[in-house]
Amino acid sequence: MTVKTITTGELAKKVVNHEETLILDVRNTDEFDDWKIEVGKVKVINEPYFNLLDGIESVEGDLQKDQEVIVVCAKGGSSQMVGELLDEAGYSYVYSLEGGMKAWSEHLEPTKVAGLKGGGSLYQFVRLGKGCLSYFVESEGEAAVIDANRMTDIYEAFVEEKDVQIKHLIDTHLHADHISGGRQLAENVKGTYYLPPKDATDVTFDYTALQEGNDIVVGNTTVQVQPIYSPGHTLGSTSLIIDDQYLLTGDILFIESIGRPDLAGKAEDWVGDLRETLYKRYKELSNDLVVLPAHYSFAEELGKSGEVSARLGDLYQKNSGLQVDDEGEFRKMVTDNLPPQPNAYEKIRHTNMGKANPDEEERREMEIGPNRCAVHG
Template identity: 80%
Template sequence: MSVKTITTNEIAKKVVNNEETTILDVRNTDEFDDWKIEGGKVDVINEPYFNLLDGIEDVEDKLGKDQEIIVVCAKGGSSQMVAEMFDEAGFTDVYSLEGGMKAWSEHLEPTKIADLTSGGSLYQFVRLGKGCLSYFIESDGEAAIVDANRMIGNYERFAEDKGVQIKHLIDTHLHADHISGGRGLAEKVGGTYNLPPKDATEVTFDYIPLEEGNDLVVGNTTVKVQPLYSPGHTIGSTSLIIDNQYLLTGDILFVKSIGRPDLAGKAEDWVGDLRNTLYKRYKELSDDLIVLPAHFSFSSELGEGGQVSARLGDLYEKNSGLQVEDEEKFRSMVTDNLPPQPNAYEEIRKTNMGKVTPDNEEQRDMEIGPNRCAVHG
């Protein structure tokens, strides 16, 4: 017998459209506590599948027979088994998530941020499962992509739909939480791959230095992409100002938190840079810039249509990481309060440097779990 399945695409629509969604997550509780489907009006119950092998009585009472229930596991096998058990018990609207959390981690939801004044548009790709944000800037038949994820087919299809040619791939820093798709996509489409040189001292490939003064141009109507050196998360971290209106902060400043300085093993060295970037460099910029970060940590950071953005001036009033006047207090906040590192972060950094080349399945496994690039004040 077979049960109905649901795709990550359909769940993503429910999350961003704030639809009431009930999820039964049957992974073991440690994995569930680490990372789960969140956002919108999602209600999640956890009951490991191995506790349900003798019967579903323990959770049956918590759910209605005619209620829509989406069963989720790590890869889609156990959720199918549990969904079948519910189906046999008389539940009428039960689905199993195809591919499980592994597939959810890879889902990208494109959302339009704005039409640019100089022509063209700016899109944000929201990786709901992992909290990664990447950006697609298109103008006059050309496109640039910032902080592209490993699933490059999504960007290629999007470019094809829009009828634009991908010209530039840009990484704001050497990522430690996910494998960059920038280099691979640049090779595939014959575009440039731009990386801050201070993050690229150990890389094994050629790249174009992303540095202040080296503005990039997208399309003939010149959507300007201006690099702004903003170290702290990594020593090379570089922000981008787009069309004089949008500030892509990479992993330096998020909507409700700030970047952590330790993922390359140098918290003590880089905390001063982080302080300087957040409390001096960014302060010299216009308050009206719209901050577009490379991550979110909480589903509460998702705005309308799943967008993640905030006005820079508002963040200086509300973001707790920007309210610490005392430098010593700031220092201890970002070095004493560090959350666990992202899964496989050292291997991910090596992969992004070109030092190792894991196969596709290994790459998928390395990226399991949340991004963990922020420190919360």
């Protein structure tokens, strides 16, 4: 018998709706330990596929025959086979995740953050498999996409559904953990691609400078995207204020952590910039701004509707990375708590500079694994 499949979109709906979900991950333990589905109310059991070939006794104590079990592997083949073993053993509601973790890594789940004051809307695209967050601003038939992932077809389908035209593609910084779709999307829709000039000194393509003081208007002056220079994660990192209400912080400030300054080998040089941005530049902004970061790290950061956001003033009360008054202690906290580098981060940076052009399959492989853009105090 062929076991039923569940799509990444169907699983994503369960996650963002905080439904109780049981996943049996049958990848090797080292792959599982490095990266797994751990969002919402998901319980994950890991039992490598080869341990189950001669019988499912090792997982029977963790599973009930009348509960839904979603089996996950790397690409969707092994999970189908394990699902058949469970089905033969009398488990009634077994599903195989279509495309496995490879497909999960690429799924984007759009969530409406809010309507905007002059009309239009702001959406957050949650990449649940990597913790990447991108944004879509639309007003009066025009749209801007910020920190787009490389799966450009998802944004293009979204604008077709909304009947708007993408005019602006913006990267808040040169990304190192995933391949940006901004430049490709700009080519596809004949839009303008923006990048901070201090992050673009080695790029091989033309771009429009994302600079403080140069507003980007979406629609008929209804929504203003106002850049704020905020270095620290990269030298050029630039935040955006949208509609005087929302602060898009890129990889500088997250909900439960802060950005890392070392992905260009500049931790000692850039940690001072990071502190300046977090402890001075952002401090001068309104506490009522809603922070919308470019990544998240923890399941708890997903809100009730699946969005990732927090009031800036609340983060100054709760985020441990914003609580270190002594500059020396801050420097020590950042440099001592750097996580492992993202997978293939140098090649990803070179791809985002236009210096490398890997084929689509290699691009997918380069991005496999979690984001590692944060420092956790």
